[in-house]
Amino acid sequence: MSFVFTPPAQASVPVVGSSERFPVRRVYCVGRNYVEHAKEMGFTGREAPFFFLKPADAVVPVNAGETGSIAYPSLTKDLHHEIELVACIGTGGKNIKAADALNHIWGYAVGLDMTRRDLQGEMKKQGRPWCIGKAFEQSAPIGPITPAAQAGDVANAEIWLKVNGQDRQRSTVSKLIWNLSEIIEHISTAWELAPGDLIYTGTPEGVAAVSPGDTLEGGVAGLTPLSVKIAAAR
Numbered sequence: 601m602s603f604v605f606t607p608p609a610q611a612s613v614p615v616v617g618s619s620e621r622f623p624v625r626r627v628y629c630v631g632r633n634y635v636e637h638a639k640e641m642g643f644t645g646r647e648a649p650f651f652f653l654k655p656a657d658a659v660v661p662v663n664a665g666e667t668g669s670i671a672y673p674s675l676t677k678d679l680h681h682e683i684e685l686v687a688c689i690g691t692g693g694k695n696i697k698a699a700d701a702l703n704h705i706w707g708y709a710v711g712l713d714m715t716r717r718d719l720q721g722e723m724k725k726q727g728r729p730w731c732i733g734k735a736f737e738q739s740a741p742i743g744p745i746t747p748a749a750q751a752g753d754v755a756n757a758e759i760w761l762k763v764n765g766q767d768r769q770r771s772t773v774s775k776l777i778w779n780l781s782e783i784i785e786h787i788s789t790a791w792e793l794a795p796g797d798l799i800y801t802g803t804p805e806g807v808a809a810v811s812p813g814d815t816l817e818g819g820v821a822g823l824t825p826l827s828v829k830i831a832a833a834r
């Protein structure tokens with residue numbers, strides 16, 4: 601087959617203990633999935649889970665022991681960090697039952713759902729899509745993927761983020777409102793999951809702004825940590 605121009609490179613993420621990479625198909629994200637974060641965003645109570653997507657080319661893979669770099673995005677004056685556990689789908693499916701859902705997970709990684717909070721807030725107010733606040737270039741940094749069998753008890757792992765060495769977010773994955781199995785069940789009723797899909801599972805409380813020059817270091821216990829520096833605007 602020939603194309604009218606060179607196709608874009610396949611987005612991919614490094615894998616712990618392997619030279620092979622995990623190819624990315626779609627990036628699903630769960631909104632307001634920790635109680636204390638829902639509260640800080642002005643919401644209370646258990647809502648039905650809801651989702652948004654980022655394009656695969658928003659993924660910024662960062663190798664173990666390295667610090668990735670993302671440009672401060674255009675249009676915003678309020679770029680926020682959201683540290684998240686990312687579930688990486690290895691076996692697809694439609695209408696996956698929660699009881700079987702974990703069998704569909706190939707591995708886990710630490711990710712950042714970077715958010716143009718001012719633009720997202722404006723879109724919320726106007727009842728418009730969140731795309732401009734969430735789905736911009738370089739908005740989904742991610743560390744290496746640990747295969748599920750080696751990832752330990754991620755469902756109860758500590759999750760944390762520091763900015764310039766100062767604590768910003770610290771919680772535990774056990775505080776997810778909708779757990780990993782329930783998330784997969786819900787997403788797969790609306791979409792057909794496929795190998796290569798990433799699911800950013802939501803962020804705990806403590807989201808706040810970052811500036812060019814800041815260094816973000818985040819982790820989920822048992823997984824390779826993620827380090828990202830905010831570069832100048834472009």
Ligand code: MN
Pocket residue numbers: 629630631682684713800802803
């Ligand atoms: Mn998020």
